[in-house]
Amino acid sequence: MKRERQLDSDTFNAELYLKKLSKESTLGDLLQENNRIFKECKELDGDLQTLVYENYSKFIDASDSISGVKNSMNALDDDLASLKASMVGVNKSFEVVDSRLKLKWQEIRRLDTMEKDLNKLKYLSELP
Numbered sequence: 001m002k003r004e005r006q007l008d009s010d011t012f013n014a015e016l017y018l019k020k021l022s023k024e025s026t027l028g029d030l031l032q033e034n035n036r037i038f039k040e041c042k043e044l045d046g047d048l049q050t051l052v053y054e055n056y057s058k059f060i061d062a063s064d065s066i067s068g069v070k071n072s073m074n075a076l077d078d079d080l081a082s083l084k085a086s087m088v089g090v091n092k093s094f095e096v097v098d099s100r101l102k103l104k105w106q107e108i109r110r111l112d113t114m115e116k117d118l119n120k121l122k123y124l125s126e127l128p
Contacts, residue, residue: 007037 007017021033 021030025033
């Protein structure tokens, strides 16, 4: 366990570690350490491959999601273009109706004002 912590350290010196290991260990211990390190490398390699696969899978999922959003946005753009065309038509219809009714509204306002004035005159004429 202590050796594993040494290997993971930022200050690990491989040359110094090998010199110390070769002086203090038997041939059997060196072979065991070699096998342990080799096994650990294989496990780390497998972990790395798993991480790469998972990240690639996430990338593909994200790409599919972005593609779906893009397709939805294209459909929305089509709907918005159709809505814009409809709004232009509604606006033109409003302008036609407004221009036809404008004179009538002016006449109604004039008649309303005249009625109010006549009511005032009637009130004044009825005063004793």
